[in-house]
Amino acid sequence: MQDQEKIITATNLTNCDKEPIHIIGHIQPHGALVVIDMKSYAIVNYSENLSSFLQTKNLSSFRYLNDLFPDDFIIQLKKELEANKTLSTYTFEKGKENFLLIPHVSDDKVIIDVEKQKDKLPSFTFQQQLNNILSQIEKTTSLKETSQISTQLIKNIYGYNRVMLYRFDKDWNGEVIAETKDENLETWLGLRYPASDIPKPAREIFLKQGVRIISDVYYKPSPILSLDNSNLQTSINLTNSELRGVSPIHIEYLKNMKVNASLTTSIIVNGKLWGLITCHHYKAKTVDYFQRQSCKFLTQVFANQINLLDTKKYVSSSKQLETLRKKLMLQMQSVSKFKEALLNYQPNLKDFIDCGGVALIRKNKINVLGGTPLKKEIETLIREHLAKQKKSIYFTESLSSHFASAEAYTKTASGILAISLDANFKDFIIWFRPEIITTIEWGGNPEKNGYVKDGVTYLHPRKSFEKWSEKVAGSSKVWENSEIEAATKLQENINTVLVKKQKEKIKLLNNKLKRVNKELETFSYSVSHDLRAPLRGIDGYARILKEHLNLEKDDYSSHALETIISSSKKMDILIDDILSYSKIGRQDIRRIPVDLNAVVFEIINSSNLKINYPQTQIKAEKNLPKVFADSRMVTQVCANLITNAIKYSQNQKEPFVEIGYKEESKAYFVKDNGIGIDEKYIDKIFNVFTRLASADYEGSGIGLAIVKKSIDLHEGKIWVETKLNEGTTFFFNFGNA
The missing domain is CATH 3.30.450.270 (PHY domain)
Known part of the structure; x- marks a missing residue:
């Protein structure tokens, strides 16, 4: 038999938190272990002490589970495995002793821990003890009181020399917050222990298993062997085994504390490892499986009481x-x-x-x-x-x-x-x-x-x-x-108040804006009526003077009258454009299906190309997709872009305008080979009253502003590709609608 130090490879400081204690490869000898294949029920591994523990000879001839254990256990095991239920324990008698089988599933195998079963406490007596314990814990009103009573109860029931309640902090350091001990022992109450004393692998197993016993730190390990007894098995996952061997580091740790045996149960609150109840004994001590489960149950009662106290504290604080x-x-x-x-x-x-x-x-x-x-x-x-x-x-x-x-x-x-x-x-x-x-x-x-x-x-x-x-x-x-x-919650409230106040400000601004819009409407009427009337008078009388006066020999007067008439015409166009721009957005958008082919045809037809622009060639794509938009605004957008394209390309040798649709960019386009736009002015072309062309080209500088505003109201996009003296292409759409 190899001793413990030879079975386990030493753990160094760099991998302490990665020590594979769940595949330690041996068990404690106060029980024995059998591993079977879940499908065939054939024995694949066993602990070296199995034969002596069960007092069975010729173990090498055993191949299947029914060679070792009663048929009733195998029937029970099969039913529970098929139903995917938690596996139950099974007690059987052999010779003068009772044995307890404790099965659990591990990967594709079933591990069966075998322990000796002591006489059970009469159920009535046990129930009385349990009721007494529950009553005492439920009466506690503070964590300190609950913790102290719990350690006292566990010491009274199980008889360990020292029982400590150990709480983890956020860094996994632990503090002893309650203790019940023999009078001759020095107190450890209030002491803290670093996270390295209970490293991460151990904490993870405590969270899964719940209770852990070490019956004697000086135990002789029983290795897990394969069926042919040829080699040690260190790959079997013993996380949930009641008999799992102990890390040599922890064994040395307990020996240094002069502790011979221990029992530890996990305190789990809200699914997290809150702390441990640790029992120390200064002689070898074994507590049977059902006693350990009772201790686990008591710890769960304690955990529930902690949760209740925390909830009460939380509710009280929350109310304040x-x-x-x-x-x-x-x-x-x-x-x-x-x-x-x-x-x-x-x-x-x-x-x-x-x-x-x-x-x-x-x-x-x-x-x-x-x-x-x-x-x-x-x-x-x-x-x-x-x-x-x-x-x-x-x-x-x-x-x-x-x-x-x-x-x-x-x-x-x-x-x-x-x-x-x-x-x-x-x-x-x-x-x-x-x-x-x-x-x-x-x-x-x-x-x-x-x-x-x-x-x-x-x-x-x-x-x-x-x-x-x-x-x-x-x-x-x-x-x-x-x-x-x-x-x-306060953060949410503050944001709500700020949003509410912002809405109130926006409401005030909206009301102010409505008043301004009303004033703008009045102003627009004034522009269209009060300004146009005298403008028509100026234009009319200028034309009368031109017709009735003999100005053939007076070039200066003739030029002056022409300037008056031309300026009146420009001002009339400017007033029209200002009114058009001011009206956009003050009326609701009425989206309807609009036939772009009909719109383009009407614009081209009304331009009198043959008379006004006889050299210009226009290519309009047939079957342009319909657009779901405001018909009036669509017409304004197309009219401005097409007339601009015609106007700014008219002086080219072969003026050309193209109207079409790009499927890949989901956009209509108007393209010309005219004067183009200098790239440094691209960001300004949609501003009101922006004119980048020379005086040779008529216009108010509002047309593209009307286009941009109309498309923005539709949540659409417009962009331009241009090169100076080579031409311009405007791409646009009216949003996703």
Whole structure:
């Protein structure tokens, strides 16, 4: 038989958290183990001590499960496997002893732990004990009281020398928060133990298995063998085995503590490993399977009580915070200035959450209340840390461990709780909590020790567990869940109030805009009526003068009259364009199917091309897709683009205009080979009164502005491709409708 140290390869410091303790390859000898194939029920592996434990000879001749165990067990096992049920235990008698079979599924195999079964406690007595335990735990009103009673009950029932309740912190360090022990033992109450004492693989198994026994740290391991006894089996997953062997590191750890046996149960709250109840004994001690399950049940009762106490605390805190939040809401709704509502009245933001100080940052202004960092430091904190997190709510008890610059103000702001008030992460409310310097009492120096062999440092558990003190700074009081949720609700409330106030401002602006539009309509009428009347008079009398006066010999007067008539015509066109532009958007869009072919034909036909532009060739694509848009605006867009194309290409040798549709870009286009547009003016062509062409080309500079506004109202797009002196192509659509 090989001893434990030879079976398990030593674990070094670099892979301690990856130690494969679930495939350790051996079991503790207070039981035996059989592994069968789930389909054939053939035995594939067994523990070396199986024959002696069951007092069975000729084990090598056994091949199937019914060679070892009663048929009733096999029938029960098959039924439960076929129904995909949790596998049940089975008790059978052999010789003068009772044996308990504890099966469970592991990958494609069934592992069967075999233990000796002691006499059961009479069910009536057990029920009385259980009722008494439940009653005592349910009467507790605090975590301290619940924890202490739980350790007392477990010690009384199971008789271990020391029972401790061990709670994990966020970094998986543990603290003994309750203890019941023999009088002669030194207390470990209040001591802390580093996360390395219970590494990640062990914590993961505790979460899955729930209860773990080590009957004797000086046990002789029983290796798991293959059926032909040819080799050790270290690939079998023993996570849920009751007999799984113990890591040599943990064995040495317990030996250094002078502990001979242990029983550990997991405290699981809301699906997470909250802590452990650990029992130590200073002699070898075995507790049978059903006693261990009872201990597991008691621990679950304790976990439920913790959850209940936490819930009561959470509800009480939430009610207080809810009252304060509602008062802050009323202040925000009744006080016009946001800052005053949150900082100048009672309650204020500092009263809302337990803190040393608070900062309100909005529109690049910082307002503080209570103990906070300097405003420059707050600016840096937001710019270099909070804004980069891109979180609507952010909290930490140790800001300096995430943001090095915060070391300068740990006294006032070791912890922060921040809520964002805008999508750009510039506006915040930040609550600050000061540093709390605490002294932690460790159960021995928490630093890992090791020894070097062949260039590798191997883990060497601590030998001393005497109290070791350490001062811890740079951290604040922990932010409670109720506080975080209250801050989140306040954030929602503030955003609601801000949106409401913004809506009120928009409503006022809309009303103002309506008045302005009404005035614009009045002005438009004035332009169309009051200005046009004298304009017609000027034009009419200028024409009369031209016809009745003999101006053949007076070139100056003749030119002056022509200028008056021409200017009147231009002004009339300008008035028409201004009115057209002002009307767009003041009327509802009425989308209907519009035949672009008919629209284009009408525009071309009304242009009198043969008379006005005899050299211009126009190519209009047939079967242009219909568009679902406002008919009047579609006509305006097409008319402006087509007449512009004709106008600005008329002086070319072979003026050419093309109208069509591009399927790949889902856009109509109007193309010409005219004067083109200088690229540096592309961004300006859609502005009102923008004219980039020379005076040789008539126009008011409003046409393209009308086009852009009409397309924008349809949520469509318009863009241009152009080259100076070579031509221009306008692409456009009227949105997805």
